[in-house]
Every structure is written in C-alpha cells, then in structure tokens.
Amino acid sequence: MKLDLRTLRERHPRLLPETAAILAVNAAVALERRHEPDVEMTAHAFGTEGAATVSWERAAEGAPLMLDANVVTELGAEALALTLVHETRGWVARRRLQRGEFADWLMTAPDGKVVALEVSGTDAGDHEARMRQKLLQVAKCVAGKTLAACVVSFLQPSIAAKEVLTAFL
Amino acid sequence: MTPDAHTLDGLYDLVSAAILRAESAEARREDSRAAEAYFEVSCLEEEIADELPATNPEGAIARRGVVRAALSAQQYDRAFDLAERYLSDSSAPEDLRAALSGLRDEARRAMDEALRLVIEVVPQATFTFHEAA
Numbered sequence: 001m002k003l004d005l006r007t008l009r010e011r012h013p014r015l016l017p018e019t020a021a022i023l024a025v026n027a028a029v030a031l032e033r034r035h036e037p038d039v040e041m042t043a044h045a046f047g048t049e050g051a052a053t054v055s056w057e058r059a060a061e062g063a064p065l066m067l068d069a070n071v072v073t074e075l076g077a078e079a080l081a082l083t084l085v086h087e088t089r090g091w092v093a094r095r096r097l098q099r100g101e102f103a104d105w106l107m108t109a110p111d112g113k114v115v116a117l118e119v120s121g122t123d124a125g126d127h128e129a130r131m132r133q134k135l136l137q138v139a140k141c142v143a144g145k146t147l148a149a150c151v152v153s154f155l156q157p158s159i160a161a162k163e164v165l166t167a168f169l
Numbered sequence: 170m171t172p173d174a175h176t177l178d179g180l181y182d183l184v185s186a187a188i189l190r191a192e193s194a195e196a197r198r199e200d201s202r203a204a205e206a207y208f209e210v211s212c213l214e215e216e217i218a219d220e221l222p223a224t225n226p227e228g229a230i231a232r233r234g235v236v237r238a239a240l241s242a243q244q245y246d247r248a249f250d251l252a253e254r255y256l257s258d259s260s261a262p263e264d265l266r267a268a269l270s271g272l273r274d275e276a277r278r279a280m281d282e283a284l285r286l287v288i289e290v291v292p293q294a295t296f297t298f299h300e301a302a
Contacts, residue, residue, distance in 0.1 A: 014178060019186045022193065068196035075189070096185035098210065098234050099192075106227070114227075142264075143226040 001043060003083045003159075005056040011086040012093040019096075023079035028059035029067055030076030030121070030154050042158040045088045052159060054080065073154065077121025078104060081150035084159055091115050102141035109146060116144030124155040131160055139164045177220050184213040184234075191241070204242045211238035211247065223261040232265060236272040245283065248276035 005027050009020045031039065031054065043052040064072070082105070085091045091107040094114065103116035118138035120130055134149035141147060147164040173179035191206035214234035221228030232255045239248035252273035256266060 014182055014185075016172065016182050016186045019182075019189055022186075022189050068193070071193055071196040075193075093185070095181035096188045097230065098188055098237055100233070100237055101230055106230075143230055 001045075001050060001052045001087060003041075003052045003054045003080065003087060005054070005079055005083060008079060008083060012082055014095075015093055023075055023082070024056065025059055025063055026067060026072045026075035027079035028056045028076075029064045030072045031056060031157075032059055032064075033123075033154065035154075035157060039157055042156075043084070044158075044160040044162075045084055046161055046163060048088075052084070054157070073121040073123060074119075075121075076154070077150070077152035078119045080152050080159055081117065081119040081161070084150065084161055085115075085117060085148070088161070091117070101143075103138050103144065103147075106143060113145040114143060115146040115148060116141040118149045120149070120151045122151070122153050124153065127151055127153055127158065127160065131162060135162060135164050177217065180213055180217050180220070184210060184217065187213060191238070195241070207238045207242035208244060211235050211242060211244065214238060215251065218255070223255065223258050223265060229262065229265040232261075233268050233272065236269060236276070240272065240276060240279065243279075245276045245279040249273055249280060252276060 005024050008024055009015055009017065012020070015023075031037075035054075037055045037058065039054050041052045041054050043050050082093055085107065090110040094106040094108050096105055097103055103118045105117045105119070107115040107117055109115050116138055118134045118141075120134050122130060131149060131151045134151060135147075138144075138147045138149050148161060149164070150159065150161040152159045172182035187206055187210045191203055191210055194203035194206055211234070214231045217231040218228060218235055221231060223229060223232060236248045236252045236255070239245075239251065252269045255261060256269050256273065261269070
C-alpha cells in the first residue's frame, strides 16, 4: 500500500489548500525527525496487516522551528490517518471537530454514511493501550454511524485503524 | 476552490481550516491570534447551527462548538448568551442541554472572575475642606 501525503487534497477534495498544507507540513516535520521519504510503516488497517510506503514533500528548512512539537505529532498523525482511511475505506473528510467532541473528524463513507474518526499520534508508547483508549473515546461520539480510531507511531513507524464494533458498545 | 460560505459544505470547509489555525496558534501560545481564530470558529459554528436543527447530531455539535469556541476566544458574554439561546430551544435533546448548561456555567464563572479582576478606582481628594469657623 502506498500512502503519498502529496495526494491529500485529491483524496479529500473538501480540504481547503490551507488545511491540507497545515496537515502535510506537520506530517513532514513529524516524519523527518527520524525518517526519509518512502519510509516503510507497519500498517494494521481494519483487520488487515501489511506495510505502507509513506512518501511526502520535504518540509521547508526551518519549518520545525515554527511549529509546536505536540501539534506536529497530532496533526502529522491526522494527515497520515486521513490518507490511510481513504486508501482502505474510501472515506472522505467532511469536517474537523473541536476538542471535546470525542472525535477529530467527521468523514463521509462511499455509501453516504457519516463516520466519526478519532486520531492519535505518538512518538513512542503503548500502541495497543492507546488504541483501546481511543476506541472508548470515539464510542461516545453520537454523530457517526460508523466510529473508528487511528493511532500513528512515529518512532517505530506504524499506523493502525480500527472500527468500534457495535457489540463493543 | 473558494468555499461557498452560504452552503453547509462551504461552512464545513471554512470551520475545519479555522479550527486547525486556532489549535496551532494556541499551542504556540500566540494568544491573540488563537483568540481571533477561535472567534472565527465560533461565528462559523453559529452559521452551521442556523442551518441544522438541534435534534440533528451535527446541529448539536455546532451548538456546542459555538459556545466552546467563544469560551476559548474569551468572549464570555457571547458564550453565555448563545448557550442561553440554544437552551431555550425546547427541541434540544437532553445530552445537548446538559453540555450547554455546563458550558454556560463555565461562561458565567469566567464573567464573574473577569468582574472581580476589574480594578476599582476610588476617587481620593488631594486637599481637605475645613468647616468655616
């Protein structure tokens, strides 16, 4: 699977150029802390295990100094998550949510249903525990027919996405 | 593509961009820029709320968003007034009412705190009058 962050706007036509640019530059800075373009990430997307080759446009020199480290990790993760869920499920970004809404994005599935997606970025840490925590969080969001979480790790590059099963609720 | 601010999709495009701008400025501790962006978020959420009923989950998100963003912009009067307005809608579901009540109370506390911090200026005479002998 190829996740090219330069395709963010093609995949999500409703993202304004400004929004796509903010997401892409944060992802580039987060990835370039330790990796080069075309890095291979472990990918666990909705029950399928595999690898993803991630490519991006390099961040401008000095960009890391202009950005907050935590925001870089969070928004970088969002850029990767939006690319992954489009690649694997065809979900398209509808709107960003504010903090406190139990999800980061409302998306539209190919069948028109609304999906709530919670994204978490981490440099390191317990991937599985974070996924459980994020699934519990997004389960509280009533706006989506489908509820999903995506966790991105930048240290040992990996990306995982899972849906909240209704039986889980 | 220039988003059409008269459509729900256009408003969603604009609010997404404004939220990312606000959160990024807040993280960089650029307080005035963050407040400005949150005010824009609040105004856009208000327009979205006008488009969608309180019973629609996305309408509920917008109503909470109006008030939450106004609080982040330190527009406490606006947060309080709009929370009251949305609470007066009898069709608002219980979970939305609970969230709005909490946000309204937060706005009230912030307004009280702002009043407490107003410096009270007490006029003081620099000379004294003496009663006539």
